[in-house]
Amino acid sequence: MVQRRFPILTHGVMILLIILILFPVVWVVSTSIRRDEAAFSTKLFTSRVTLQNYIDLLTPEKNVPVLVQELQNLISRVKPYDRITQQRSREMIDKYIKRMESYFDETETRHALAKQSFNNISIKMQENAEKIKSDLIESLKKLSETVQTNVPRISLNDSYAAVLYEKLQNERFNSTTFNILKQDLESLTGYQIDNADTYVQALWQLSEIYKTKVGLYVEEFKIYDKKLSELNFVAQELNKRISTLQSEVLTTNLFLSEAILPEMKSLSEVFQSLVDLKTKIYATTTLSMIPIDDSKMLSTAQGLLEEILSTLNILRAYVDYEELVKILTTLEKTFTEIINRDESITKKAQYNQFLELYENLRPRLERVLMQTKEIFEETGEKIILLRNLNEKYVEIQEEIKEKSLRKSNLESQIKEIGESLTEYRRYVELQLFKNQLGERIIAVGNIKSLSSADLTRYSAVLTFIRNFANSYEFKDQISSQLSKTVSDLRWIEEYRDFLRRFENTSKNLDGVLASCRALLKDFKTSYEGLLSISFSGTFVRSDVLTRLSDLVAMEFSSKVKADMTVASRRAGILMDKSPLAFLKNDYKRIDKQLYRIDNIWKQKPKHYFLNWVLNSIIVASVVGVITTLVCAVAAYPFSRMRFRGRKYGLLSFLLIQMFPAVIFMIAIYNLLNFLGRYVTFLGIDTLGGLIFSYLTGIAYNMYLMKGFYDTIPPSLEEAAIVDGATRFQSFYKIILPLARPILVVVFLLVFIGTFNEFVVARIVLQNVRNYTYALGLQTFAVGPYETEWGLFTAAALLGMMPMVILFLSMQRFLVSGLTRGAVKE
Amino acid sequence: MKKLMKLFLWFFLLLLNISFFWMTAFLIQNRYYELGITFAVLIFLIDFFVFNPKGYPYRYIIPALVLLFILVLYPIYFTIKTAFTNYGTGHFMPKEEAIERLLYSTKYTYIVPSNEVVSYRVFMAYDGINPTDDFIILFSIDDQIFISKKPVPVRRKGRDVILSEGILQRIESETFLYEGQRFKIVPWPSLFQEIKLLTTEGKSYKLFYAFDDQLLDINAPYFKTRIAQTHLANTDFIEPFSGKKYALRILPDGSWGFVRIERLYRLAYEEVYEDGRMKLKMILVNNVTNQRVQEKDGVFYDVNDKGEEIFLVGFIDYIGRKNFIRIITDPRVTGPFLSIFGWTFAWAALSVVLSLSVGLPFALVLNDPRLRGRNLYRTLLIIPWAIPAFISALVWRNGLLNETYGLFNKFLLPLFSLDPIRWFNDPFWARVGVLLVNIWLTFPYMMTISLGALQSIPVELYEAATVDGAGKLRRFSRITFPLLMTVIGPLLVSSFAFSFNNFTIIFLITAGGPPIPGSVTPTGYTDILMSYVYKLAFQAGTGQDFGFASAISIMIFLLVGTISLFNFKFSGAFEEVGR
Structure with a gap:
């Protein structure tokens, strides 16, 4: 069997899995004791630990900003200080002033301590400048060696020549790069290069190779690129013109359909009725004295007819104006009829009227026809242009497509070539780097001390290496050595910044502290008067305190805090990274002192952690006790007696237990809302209301209790009843004591369940002070606190520990209890 | 002593009667008819149990009954009632109160x-x-x-x-x-x-x-x-x-x-013709314009001289099945609702299946008596279950899944040169994220019940199988797994029903987000039905819609009830109860 043969393997796998699974817990523990801002740190764990988060949660310290606020409250007699006597106020103010002074003193001493360590560090660093330098040179040399041994071997072929040309084409004779690569160049060309002429000749030679190898492709690519951009430009221009044209055409169409078409239509109808009139005139009998002259009508009608026909001719070229065509066709017919007249009509008297009407209408039709024709002359051109442009556009698009295909082909070809040249390029880059590194090493060797100028030089070396490391794209020994060197030398930057930050901190802290002391002194001498005024019933605030508060809130954070936290962080890094390991304790001390000073002065978020925990415990205990008692009593008859409704009672209990309390929330919320109007302590946003809504959990627990009662032999009660006890007495005096374990278990289960409940509490509670632990913890985790992991994880751990211990201690019961319902004994 | 006790009990009963009667009267007077009736029924039942010798067993249940009536039965009734009203933002008071305010x-x-x-x-x-x-x-x-x-x-x-x-x-x-x-x-x-x-x-x-x-x-x-x-x-x-x-x-x-x-307003009556008779109907009239106040969709409107309607006050109104119809017919509600509906089932099922598939292997390993330190391993593995879920959810949300600062995106993924995952803004990854956390939280439970069940499988079965030449895998698939399932099956279904409504993790990690675009109700890709109800009813900013939320609550009632009843049927709870 596998397990017998590889028990170690099983253990190993189990341990590994457990570590993986419990990692979130480990994370909570480790993050809760971190001193740095874990969310922004690049490290998973850190050695800078503190219990400050727990202190902030459990015994929040009245630090400087809080004290200032409290003093102000005392002066203004704001809650909770609105009921105390003047004497007491004075005492408290004195006490707070004393405490504030002690904070100032503490800041001073801690600052002095930090300074001491700081001086020690800079002295030691100076003393050991030589050692630091040699260490540095050593690691640089190591890097150099690694590069030397790992430079790829290459053959001096055309590919190499092409790469060389790339590198050298913009270099002058005798430049550094040239000098480094000179030897290779000479062996490639086969002759000595010791003056500019031979260099030019050699470059020309290389350029020929480059051209055949890479250059031709590159040039063609460039040509295509240029052509493509030109084509794209043309296409864009075309597009622009098309869109202007198309909007013009659309406007004309609109005019046609909205203005011309209706008019034409009505005219056509009118002329049609005119024709009808004419046919009727034939039948009239009244004759005119002389034959009416209609030659003018005939000629104009003829003209109009021709006009109509020609317009129709134009229009028939387009599909889109069918309606207009239809109308014109009708008009054409109408006019043919108008012209087509019998001579007899000229004798009729009414013919005159017909002619008059015709003459009235004629100009309108003429005008409309003219307009239509004009429009079409213009639009026709546009439409043709549009068509042409469209064709052109399609052509260009196709060309673009073709060209870009070729371009991307070329691109991939170039890329391929480039890849074949990678090794050579790497070789050249490394050669160059090696040489430059050598120069840097020599330069570093000339540095004598550790002044700030020297640090700048060191820093330049680091930047140089880091830049190369960033541009070096390969994963090999060189790259790992590079990143190792960068991390070895990181202390240079950290140290430089640390020096600057600490000096700034030091300088500004003294200033701020001095002004704080002065203000506090002012306050000390002046507060008596203010207090008397305040106690005479007038609302006052101390200006001195307002200024002090500004000083702490604004000046301190702008001048000191930023530098101080960075200095502290740098010290934390230098603890492990410093080139002189024995300075670790000094850095640690500085870090510690600065952290403490920060805690004295910084504005901390206000929270009610202890209130929350207390609320949770109250709610969970009360719910636990009530549920346990109610269930203990209710389960008894179900276990011992037979009565109507027993089976369905149990079943409905079983069913009800499946519905979580949340599902009733709408109703219970409204119930609480209603109750709160009359019974204050049962309303929304009260603990009473929350307890009330948690009492839904009796069904499940009653079932559990009944199960346990079933295991107690009934003979015990029977004996008691024989001895004269009532039924209730036998329950109360025999069953309940025996069932004590299950009572405890049910209580604990309900307690845990209630403590762990979130959603119902979220609905019922609104005020931050009334929150339970669960809701409070959420406030640590959302919004502005999303990245403040310290307080959150500490609070999480504090809530988690007791629950886990409670749970694990009940493990045995849980395991057997859970399966009891299913496993039949 | 005994007499004193009895006297005290009678006194207590009297007090209870008085207070319940008073409450009934008070509630009915304030138009909380249902709650009043609840109390009336309760006091009737209590008195019946106390005065009727046959009611003796029920006397023990009285406290439980009071709580169940007020906190379970009344809420169920209230939810059903509310589902047919427009109760919510703008419609908070009964019509009578609205009139009184006007x-x-x-x-x-x-x-x-x-x-x-x-x-x-x-x-x-x-x-x-x-x-x-x-x-x-x-x-x-x-x-x-x-x-x-x-x-x-x-x-x-x-x-x-x-x-x-x-x-x-x-x-x-x-x-x-x-x-x-x-x-x-x-x-x-x-x-x-x-x-x-x-x-x-x-x-x-x-x-x-x-x-x-x-x-x-x-x-x-x-x-x-x-x-x-x-x-x-x-x-x-x-x-x-x-x-x-x-x-x-x-x-x-x-x-x-x-x-x-x-x-500004006065009460007046107008004559209306209804059911074949003239009747008087209460209306409100504006004293200045003498226009009557309009009543539409559960809102009183005044009409100004330009004929524009001015919103006065909304009231709770019976709107029939509108809330239910809205779920089906309004496309801006239906699409997101179906997405939520589907995800609810996926969430519950995947939670159970995946955490079982993590928990079961552990249980199999820990079940081997030859493994030393089993208890320690088990204790350590139970820890995720022991930690309050909201703490775990917040820890995962802030420390591990956070898109910028979280360990996943800052440390783990760059290790494999992977791009950061948008845990809260990408619908797919948001779902993966909440599932991941839920599996982490619940696999110990699955491990524990599997372990319990494994221990109840008789060893003889394995011995017999080994004699018959069954391999390890065969023994697992033919003996362990079927027997395990018969034991933990009902628990799995319960677990499913529990996950179905368990939205603490979702609420704390993604708050249901990322939001589903184009939805008129507050919906998100990781929302399950229950969290949807919560958002509809209680989320600040989007307005409250108790009516619609209740309609969906009723659907949850039915779904969970059905699942549970089936589970009872199959697990034999009916017979057990009958014993």
């Missing part, structure tokens, strides 16, 4: 133009140097002086005062009787502006605030916040002879003064 709330009044000059002064009884809330107001209305003490609420809804009234009494002499107390004005005779003090038996009221007295401006904040807003906001001061009403308003010049007001 008729009596200060909001619905108008200022009567008049030439009266009304000014007032507030006189305050002090407690030492502190002002109290015992005050008297003197009014000067057209050079006549009136007095009113602190107004008394005349109409209220619970602790909400809809209307208070103060009765004005005219003062004609230096001393006068008011509310049975003799008051004296100091100094007298004087102009209204010169009165400094009001004294009565053992008490005096000092001049505290007057809007036209600069020297008293220092008291303005106290007057405005503590006196005006709490005692004068919904108040009419009535002059009993003329019946004129005065109320405090912020005047156009920014000062707080009293003006004559009148109610």
Whole structure:
């Protein structure tokens, strides 16, 4: 069997899995004791630990900003200080002033301590400048060696020549790069290069190779690129013109359909009725004295007819104006009829009227026809242009497509070539780097001390290496050595910044502290008067305190805090990274002192952690006790007696237990809302209301209790009843004591369940002070606190520990209890 | 002793009866009929159980019954009732209350133009140097002086005062009787502006605030916040002879003064023809325009002179099956709803299946008695289950899944050169994220029940199988797994039903998000039905829709109830209960 043969393997796998699974817990523990801002740190764990988060949660310290606020409250007699006597106020103010002074003193001493360590560090660093330098040179040399041994071997072929040309084409004779690569160049060309002429000749030679190898492709690519951009430009221009044209055409169409078409239509109808009139005139009998002259009508009608026909001719070229065509066709017919007249009509008297009407209408039709024709002359051109442009556009698009295909082909070809040249390029880059590194090493060797100028030089070396490391794209020994060197030398930057930050901190802290002391002194001498005024019933605030508060809130954070936290962080890094390991304790001390000073002065978020925990415990205990008692009593008859409704009672209990309390929330919320109007302590946003809504959990627990009662032999009660006890007495005096374990278990289960409940509490509670632990913890985790992991994880751990211990201690019961319902004994 | 006990019990029963009867009467009077009936039924049952010897077993259940009636049965009834109403934002009060507010709330009044000059002064009884809330107001209305003490609420809804009234009494002499107390004005005779003090038996009221007295401006904040807003906001001061009403308003010049007001609406009746008879119907009429107030979709509207409808107040109205129909027919509701519906089942099923498939292998390993340190392993593995779920959810959300700072995106994924995962904004990964956390939380439970069940499988079966030449895999698939399933099957179904409604993790990690686009209700890709209900009913910002939420609650009731009943059937709970 596998397990017998590889028990170690099983253990190993189990341990590994457990570590993986419990990692979130480990994370909570480790993050809760971190001193740095874990969310922004690049490290998973850190050695800078503190219990400050727990202190902030459990015994929040009245630090400087809080004290200032409290003093102000005392002066203004704001809650909770609105009921105390003047004497007491004075005492408290004195006490707070004393405490504030002690904070100032503490800041001073801690600052002095930090300074001491700081001086020690800079002295030691100076003393050991030589050692630091040699260490540095050593690691640089190591890097150099690694590069030397790992430079790829290459053959001096055309590919190499092409790469060389790339590198050298913009270099002058005798430049550094040239000098480094000179030897290779000479062996490639086969002759000595010791003056500019031979260099030019050699470059020309290389350029020929480059051209055949890479250059031709590159040039063609460039040509295509240029052509493509030109084509794209043309296409864009075309597009622009098309869109202007198309909007013009659309406007004309609109005019046609909205203005011309209706008019034409009505005219056509009118002329049609005119024709009808004419046919009727034939039948009239009244004759005119002389034959009416209609030659003018005939000629104009003829003209109009021709006009109509020609317009129709134009229009028939387009599909889109069918309606207009239809109308014109009708008009054409109408006019043919108008012209087509019998001579007899000229004798009729009414013919005159017909002619008059015709003459009235004629100009309108003429005008409309003219307009239509004009429009079409213009639009026709546009439409043709549009068509042409469209064709052109399609052509260009196709060309673009073709060209870009070729371009991307070329691109991939170039890329391929480039890849074949990678090794050579790497070789050249490394050669160059090696040489430059050598120069840097020599330069570093000339540095004598550790002044700030020297640090700048060191820093330049680091930047140089880091830049190369960033541009070096390969994963090999060189790259790992590079990143190792960068991390070895990181202390240079950290140290430089640390020096600057600490000096700034030091300088500004003294200033701020001095002004704080002065203000506090002012306050000390002046507060008596203010207090008397305040106690005479007038609302006052101390200006001195307002200024002090500004000083702490604004000046301190702008001048000191930023530098101080960075200095502290740098010290934390230098603890492990410093080139002189024995300075670790000094850095640690500085870090510690600065952290403490920060805690004295910084504005901390206000929270009610202890209130929350207390609320949770109250709610969970009360719910636990009530549920346990109610269930203990209710389960008894179900276990011992037979009565109507027993089976369905149990079943409905079983069913009800499946519905979580949340599902009733709408109703219970409204119930609480209603109750709160009359019974204050049962309303929304009260603990009473929350307890009330948690009492839904009796069904499940009653079932559990009944199960346990079933295991107690009934003979015990029977004996008691024989001895004269009532039924209730036998329950109360025999069953309940025996069932004590299950009572405890049910209580604990309900307690845990209630403590762990979130959603119902979220609905019922609104005020931050009334929150339970669960809701409070959420406030640590959302919004502005999303990245403040310290307080959150500490609070999480504090809530988690007791629950886990409670749970694990009940493990045995849980395991057997859970399966009891299913496993039949 | 025994007698005393009995006496005490009878007394207690009497007290219970009285209080329940009172509550029933009170609730019904306040139109909470259902709750009133609940109490009536409860007290009837209690009395029946106590006085009927056959009811003896039931006496034990009384406390449980009270809780179940109020916290389970009534809520179920309430939920069903609400599902057929429009109860929610804008429709919070019953129609009767809405009418009452329209008729009596200060909001619905108008200022009567008049030439009266009304000014007032507030006189305050002090407690030492502190002002109290015992005050008297003197009014000067057209050079006549009136007095009113602190107004008394005349109409209220619970602790909400809809209307208070103060009765004005005219003062004609230096001393006068008011509310049975003799008051004296100091100094007298004087102009209204010169009165400094009001004294009565053992008490005096000092001049505290007057809007036209600069020297008293220092008291303005106290007057405005503590006196005006709490005692004068919904108040009419009535002059009993003329019946004129005065109320405090912020005047156009920014000062707080009293003006004559009148109610904007009045009750009227119109004749309607219904069921073949003329009947009278209650309507509300605007006193100024004499237009009747319109009633539409559970809202009262007033119509102004331009014919525009002005929203007045909404009330809870019966709207039939509209909420249910909306789920099916409104495309902006149906699509997201179906997505949520599907995900609810997927969430519950995947939670159970995946956490079982993590828990079971552990159980199999830990079940081997030859493995040393089994108890330690088991204890360690149970820890995720032991940690309160909300803590785990928050820890995962903030520390591990956070898109910018979380361990996954900052440390783990770059290790394999993978792109950061958008745990909260990508629908797929958000679902994976919540599932992952839920599996982490619940696999120990699965492991524990599997372990318990494995231990109940008799060893002889394995021995026999081994003798018959069955391999390890065959033994697992033919013996272990089937027997395991018969034992833990019902528990798995329970677990399914539990996950079905368990949205704490979803709520804390993604809050249901990322939101489903194009939905009119607050929906998200990781929302399950229960969290959807929660969002509909309680999420701030989107408005509350209790009616619609209740409709969906009913669907959850039915689904969970069905699943559970099937589970009882298959697990033999019916027989067990019958024993």
